[in-house]
Amino acid sequence: MHLRIALSAVAAVIVTATSACGSSSGGSGEGSAGGSGATITWSMWSGDNESTKKLEAQMAGAQQLVPNVKIELQTAPWADYFTKLNANLASGKLACVTAMNGQRLSGYTAALTPLTDEDLKAAGISRGDYDPAALSVMEHGGKLYGLPYDTATMFLFYNADLFKKAGVAEPTNTWTVDDFEAAAKTITAKTGVKGFAVSIDEFQWLSLPMAKAGTQVVTQDGRLDLTNPAFVKAAEWYAGLVTQSRVSNAVPSASESAWDPGQFETGKAAMIIDGSWNAAKYTGKDMPFTGGAVRLPGGPAGPFGVTLGSGYGIAANCANKQAALKVLGALAGPKVQAVIAEQGGYPAQLGSQPLYFQALPAESKEKLTAAFRSAFDGASAQRVTEKWTQITTAFPQELVSVYAGQKTMADALAGLQQRFAQ
Known part of the structure; x- marks a missing residue:
């Protein structure tokens, strides 16, 4: 969520220098249609060692859930992320699972696949799992283009x-x-x-x-x-x-x-x-x-108050959507949401949000819990233009x-x- 980033309490993985969807690595989703043996590239921002450590911890949890799919991550600092994303988009090589900041979603809907209820089922996710305001940040024009991993204000x-x-x-x-x-x-x-x-x-x-x-x-x-x-x-x-x-x-x-x-x-x-x-x-x-x-x-x-957030979408050019959906579900699901909560991020899934407060230091728990409860009460989803x-x-x-x-x-x-x- 730049928000300056700060959006560092996010997603996971083995940092590689491979292209977003290089044919040699199978980043576009090579493997069986059901996902077994596939390699899915995941594009995410990360700008420092602390963020990378958090990503690695989240990656470990996600990879356990999809043992038959290899996840590879392409990262860039926040300041460069969208420049590189645009370059990959222009060449038709957008990563199968692409991180998207909610404030910038409206400019990238053509590059992402709208998620149907059937897609969510394949990912093991339900709309009801999420804070409605967090989910709305990944919506545009009445369509859902990604699953949020956090929510913020x-x-x-x-x-x-x-x-x-x-x-x-x-x-x-x-x-x-x-x-x-x-x-x-x-x-x-x-x-x-x-x-x-x-x-x-x-x-x-x-x-x-x-x-x-x-x-x-x-x-x-x-x-x-x-x-x-x-x-x-x-x-x-x-x-x-x-x-x-x-x-x-x-x-x-x-x-x-x-x-x-x-x-x-x-x-x-x-x-x-x-x-x-x-x-x-x-x-x-x-x-x-x-x-x-x-x-x-x-x-x-x-x-x-305004609700902000970021999430992960499936690239329209992804050759193995089913494998990508499995990875998406793992990264946005409760196992990784729990890791995010422990790391200081506020999860997007309702069932995981109490874990954030449990992980707070004793000396600040009471005041921060009150601040979160108050700030999110009545907050509306951020609105942006294309x-x-x-x-x-x-x-x-x-x-x-x-x-x-x-x-x-x-x-x-x-x-x-x-x-x-x-």
Whole structure:
């Protein structure tokens, strides 16, 4: 789920440098039609040793379930994943089992095979196994294009030590945007540390203005709505955290996609908005301060949240769909879901979600459980357009210009709306 990735608590396996579906390795699904003796290539993002170890552990569980099918994984760092996926797509060699971020699904539906109820049965999966919001992230146009392995939303993370130093009560799951702003101002004034770190990265920056406005930036019928007056007003307020109230520093360049977590982790900002996939990390013992997490502050319309996620689909060019379905079912099924929960990922299957809370450290279990319960309560599935990847690629430069005072937020949003509205 980039979400910066963070989407590292995901899938599994033997890392290889083979092509996504090379004929020599049988990556396109060579073997019997029933799957026995087949080799299925699985394409997934992974950018560091820790992620790879998690993948290997998940792979071990999946491979036990499909002993007659060999799984090979082709990986790439998040920043390169879709570039390589596009290259494989252009050559007709998309991996049989391809990882897909929900925010980018709409641009790749032609490359994936819609999953029918019969397909789900062959994979050993039922729709009822899943959190409905998680499943909807892998749907487009009324069709299901993959099975989610996790589900996520955005949290407000905070440095409890800085709150204590400033004499400000810690955030709660009933906080409003006004509570957030007041705390950010007080912390900035009393500690000399910025109260919040703004972002240039997709839902890390969109979430707080959307929560304040009470609306997503894509309508229910799939139209881009960046110039919705309520969102524009909220986004202008967000930019004002840098340019007016000065509780945030400006992001220095469009290449600084990890600016906000860097500010937070080094104690230079008291709060950030980031994905729930980082909950165990930001509240763990390895942080140099006591960290906490709560749901997004609510706007005038009340609590607001968006469900995000990623999953695995079957490539339309896959030569052995039955074997691929078996691998898909293993990777998205309860055995691997349990491994993901133990690793700090929030499973997409309802029956596996309690395992996540059981695996939390005792010192953070109560607060994180409350944050998850609150944040997912009433959250709606994220909505994107077919040009969403291009839009999110354009965000950083536009936002850096806004934070630097070179352009107004209203003008930036109007320009993006004109460029990418369908």
